[in-house]
């Protein structure tokens with residue numbers, strides 16, 4: 402089964418189940434608060450049902466979600482967010498339609514994407530001085546750093562956090578090297 406088919410099947414139970422696990426995405430971003438400050442435009446890629454968009458909305462004046470699974474996207478819209486139906490690998494296409502973003506996030510989502518394509522897209526839509534936040538599974542950390550590093554992104558801060566029982570995420574904040 403593809404990841405998108407997997408999330409399509411999970412969508413209607415997603416909120417209930419992650420709440421039962423104790424998933425609290427704000428705890429993942431909180432250690433970066435001082436570095437991020439207040440941002441103008443945030444893009445949350447793989448936004449799911451909008452739980453991570455709620456966190457981003459505390460840091461950004463306006464937020465936009467990207468989510469390819471319709472049932473997930475619809476729930477995020479029910480929470481009042483604007484969501485584009487597209488894959489993370491396609492975010493580079495936003496450049497023509499949307500202004501740049503000064504915070505791009507991936508909460509529990511980049512592990513399911515083709516990262517080399519994602520980095521190219523992020524490169525196109527990130528504002529000068531923009532930041533990229535992501536949570537990654539520990540076994541994917543080196544690959545992520547390598548692929549973002551190839552495009553001149555550097556890690557500003559790294560924190561290891563328990564997202565819920567049995568799941569630790571490495572939380573990374575990247576900026577473009579000047």
Ligand SMILES: C[S@@+](CC[C@H](N)C(=O)[O-])C[C@H]1O[C@@H](n2cnc3c(N)ncnc32)[C@H](O)[C@@H]1O
Nearest residue numbers: 408447448449452453470488489508509510513
């Ligand atoms: C574990 S959920 C996390 C959702 C949300 N960010 C949160 O923190 O609750 C992973 C999300 O990534 C989405 N996803 C999976 N593959 C994707 C892709 N290639 N592009 C964009 N989103 C994707 C899934 O549909 C799902 O909504």
